[in-house]
Amino acid sequence: MRSAIVLGAGMAGMGTALHLQQRGWSVVLVDRGEPGRETSYGNAGIIQSEAVEPYAMPRDRATLWAIATGRSNDVHYELRHLPRHLGPLLRYWWHSSPRRHAAASRAYATLIAQAAPEHAALIEAAGTADLVRRTGFRILHRGQRAMDAAAADAERLGARHGLRVRTLSPAELAAAEPALKQAGAGAIHWEDPWSVRDPGALVSAYAALFVRRGGTLLRGEADSLAPTRRGWSVRSADGTVEAEAGVVALGPWSPAALRRFGYRIAMVEKRGYHRHWRSARTLEAPLLDAENGYVLAPMAAGLRVTTGAELASPEAATGPVQLARAEAAARDLLDLGAPRENAPWSGIRPCMPDMLPVVGPAPRHRGLWFQFGHGHQGFTLGPASGRLLAEAMSGETPFVPEAPFGPARLAAA
Ligand SMILES: Cc1cc2nc3c(=O)[nH]c(=O)nc-3n(C[C@H](O)[C@H](O)[C@H](O)COP(=O)(O)OP(=O)(O)OC[C@H]3O[C@@H](n4cnc5c(N)ncnc54)[C@H](O)[C@@H]3O)c2cc1C
Structure with a gap:
């Protein structure tokens, strides 16, 4: 079974964790706090179709x-x-x-079009209508x-x-x-x-769904993310966890977390x-x-x-x-x-300065994936961009063209 550590339990990390899980991945979702207590809690709560x-x-x-x-x-x-x-x-x-x-x-509209349908499926499964x-x-x-x-x-x-x-x-x-x-x-x-x-409560309901479906939610610090022979590891309150893939979904904290790996992200x-x-x-x-x-x-x-x-x-x-x-x-x-x-x-x-979220493989680190930069509409987009990333990680044909969102553009941005 393929395995992933998703760092950050806001709407972006949650959407990714649920979509990976749906594709048969074993997923550990790590956050230093409770799910959905930061930006995904404090917004205006509009799913902006x-x-x-x-x-x-x-x-x-x-x-x-x-x-x-x-x-x-x-x-x-x-x-x-x-x-x-x-x-x-x-x-x-x-x-x-x-x-x-x-x-x-043009690129943004393709992702927004899928935002409400992705939420609809999760809202129903989580019983939070x-x-x-x-x-x-x-x-x-x-x-x-x-x-x-x-x-x-x-x-x-x-x-x-x-x-x-x-x-x-x-x-x-x-x-x-x-x-x-x-x-x-x-x-x-x-x-x-x-x-x-209550936007935070929606993220909590998605987190409960993730755990009901067999996912693991742990407290841990993104600063402990490190490459290993098999993939990536993170220290959590329950010990060190390791997986073949790591996903950085730390919202506004993502650039700071990635500096250690040599990425300078504006x-x-x-x-x-x-x-x-x-x-x-x-x-x-x-x-x-x-x-x-x-x-x-x-x-x-x-x-x-x-x-x-x-x-x-x-x-x-x-x-x-x-x-x-x-x-x-x-x-x-x-x-x-x-x-x-x-x-x-x-x-x-x-x-992000080019107004598009960053969704895809890290340019210089095998097995590391980016999922951040959702700007004004991350509460809306988390489940749709989570699907896009899970499809890319699983080698499936993505439901929208992935290139405009790819991290490779950061070098030129
Ligand atoms: C005032 C306001 C109104 C908004 N209104 C809307 C709206 O109506 N509709 C909409 O779609 N969007 C809205 N947004 C935007 C939206 O809230 C964000 O784009 C979205 O919440 C970002 O989600 P995220 O998962 O990327 O980040 P976050 O929700 O911030 O999640 C990041 C997670 O990473 C964790 N974390 C951070 N650092 C570490 C670390 N070192 N170790 C471990 N964990 C860590 C945090 O604890 C957090 O849980 C609004 C934003 C604001 C500020």
Whole structure:
């Protein structure tokens, strides 16, 4: 029986572990904490079938000026921390040209198309349908010009990719979301996405399924990963484990873990924050307040407000500037109530400069595989990219062309 150690029990590692197991591999999943307690816990919980185009770096002058002068809530940066982000940001800029972004989008769309079906199979097997809402995802626009532009864009994307999308007038949005005090200029309603009431609990349910199917879950440190004669080994709380293959699925911690092996991987580390509010009335579907750069996600723990990208210290959260602005903007839309936690959560979106996850064999180490860099949509993509990797490791024909995601491109990125 073929064997693998998967490092990292977030959505990316979990998706891989389950797909390898399904193909007859003996799998040990190793994490230093509980499954799904990091980035895959703290996100907005949207399974984003509509995200057929990855998030490009804005290149128009007006948006860049708004970011530079601190008027945009989509991006916040700390000048003193900018130098360490500069290299990855320059590459991100280069890959965000319309032509390169279109090429990345063609590849991205193939993986996104399989994301919900892969989750559907796992949700059913794990018996967790109660965590999932199938009410779509709405994007509210405060001004008419922005609403008209978004509607035209949504229509184009919807028609090209066969996505269900509706433009809601303010009255239609108010009827759909009675908790809203005002409905701006209306909303784009993407009808295909699903949302999860507790993203960490979904990962835990997948972990329980993995164990029920005979998988082994262990506590261990990625720093102990080492090549052996047979393959790869890792020290765990239960002793050293060895397998023929090792998979690095450590989300934002992947580049640091791979430095020891000589890989210098540029990642755009976009920190995001969340906090829950005890709002008496909640929403039927997650809502992005586009002009104010935050999402209101109805969760089991309350209304979760999630923020955009902060380019600050990757080591430590600096201060939730965007969250404070988001809270003020959200209070015009609904009665938020009191916050549930004393301090916000924060975590880092693991974004690759070319906007595509890294899925495939390590360029210079036999039996080592990469599965990270899922950026803004890793909660959505984990099971689909996990399937792609498991197919490659098993020598099967991959369900989508694997080259655009292959780690070989990192050398040139
Ligand atoms: C605010 C915010 C909102 C988001 N909203 C969405 C959304 O709505 N939809 C969506 O699809 N995506 C969303 N994302 C992105 C998504 O959350 C991430 O892309 C995804 O969770 C990454 O998953 P991962 O498994 O790669 O990483 P993680 O979930 O971070 O998992 C990595 C694992 O590695 C483990 N680990 C790290 N270092 C070590 C070590 N040294 N030894 C052992 N184990 C280690 C960690 O404990 C962790 O369990 C959002 C992200 C943020 C920050």
